Amino acid sequence: MRGGANEEEDETQDRRGAEAEIALEAMRKQSTATELAQRYEVHANQTCAGKKQRLVNAARAFDAGVDRDAAGEREREIEKLRQERSAHS
Numbered sequence: 001m002r003g004g005a006n007e008e009e010d011e012t013q014d015r016r017g018a019e020a021e022i023a024l025e026a027m028r029k030q031s032t033a034t035e036l037a038q039r040y041e042v043h044a045n046q047t048c049a050g051k052k053q054r055l056v057n058a059a060r061a062f063d064a065g066v067d068r069d070a071a072g073e074r075e076r077e078i079e080k081l082r083q084e085r086s087a088h089s
Contacts, residue, residue, distance in 0.1 A: 023050035 022040050025031060026047050037044040 019046075019050050020054070022047055023054040026051035027054065 018040065022036055022042065025036055026033065031039070033044040033047045036042075036047045040047075
């Protein structure tokens with residue numbers, strides 16, 4: 001019997017690779033979102049969302065300060081929720 005966890009990880013990696021490929025094609029602007037969606041059998045909104053996500057991540061790669069404030073705010077909110085949960089326990 002083969003391990004199910006490894007197969008799930010492989011499928012996740014394959015899906016992420018396909019998502020990245022679609023996003024890169026969308027960024028090249030050689031095909032429309034509709035054309036990409038038909039080619040990869042996904043919804044056109046997914047191609048646009050993937051492209052947007054990759055562009056944001058690319059900005060982070062070149063500027064460590066991008067979203068630093070948002071990340072700090074998330075960390076503060078998480079810590080606040082942890083403290084509240086501890087107080088109620």
